[in-house]
Amino acid sequence: MERQKPNLLLRVKNLDQTVKFYSDVVGWYSDWKDVNKRIARLNLSNGEPIAIITEKKDLDCSPYLEKIFSEPLPKGKFYIVTKDIENLYLRLKKINQLKVELIIEEGFGQTLFITDPDGYILSLWEELFLPDNEILELYRNGIQMLEDSIRGLNEKDFDLVRAKGKWSIRQTIFHLIDSDITTLHKIKFALAESGRDYIRNPYDPNLWELGTNYRTRKVNKTIMLFRYLREHVLELCEEIPDALNRSVLVNGSSKEEVRNMIKMVAGHARGHIQQIWETRIVHKK
Structure with missing residues (x-):
């Protein structure tokens, strides 16, 4: 049986470390070097699987990876979807000098952030139950939360940031909408061809921020x-009786239902809308 190729690549300083x-x-393990x-x-x-490579630039990584991969x-x-995050968090808290943080969003999910030796932030996400x-x-x-969060802002205000190095309100808006x-x-494929x-x-x-010019675009039409x-998605869910149960098989291995896709982007947008409000508080807007 042919091994599944990774679609995630990390460049590191010390492979063995x-x-x-x-x-x-x-608790992950390496089965090949x-x-x-x-x-x-x-x-x-x-x-x-994920691939890890030293920071040398002369090695062609493509034979080891899926054609489409992220770096x-x-x-x-x-981000990695997993389970039993709380027990892992309690264990990791006991490890000296390990930087970990657990954020819980009731009824939506919890994310455990772990900083690795190269500074990458492993974000382990576990879904929590929420009724349909x-x-x-x-x-x-x-919809209303986003519109409320920018009410009263002028064009210059959209370039405010809540802290140095953070995205501006404008960049945050484009990012959360692009995620939707x-x-x-994927939602439309699941609704139209469930099980495919x-x-x-x-x-x-x-x-995407660079390629589609988040920094200077107007936000109104978006x-x-x-x-x-x-x-549109809500109308489809009302018209199709089993809409939330419909699904796709992602990369031949992971079943994703429409309810989980909707929940993911709903929670994602909510988190970024909270950041917009935080930025407004910092600048008293």
């Missing part, structure tokens, strides 16, 4: 698009 860190701390110990494959707790920026975050009617309500409320847009593609295979095409938010997009 990184492999040992993820093995000892998180190249003879020169310049690239290794880690198996995650959810069965998916976090140095010291950037990458509350999922749809959270998704619907996001990219997820819509779906090839995940991960996107790098930082590349805010309108956000409203229409969510109203």
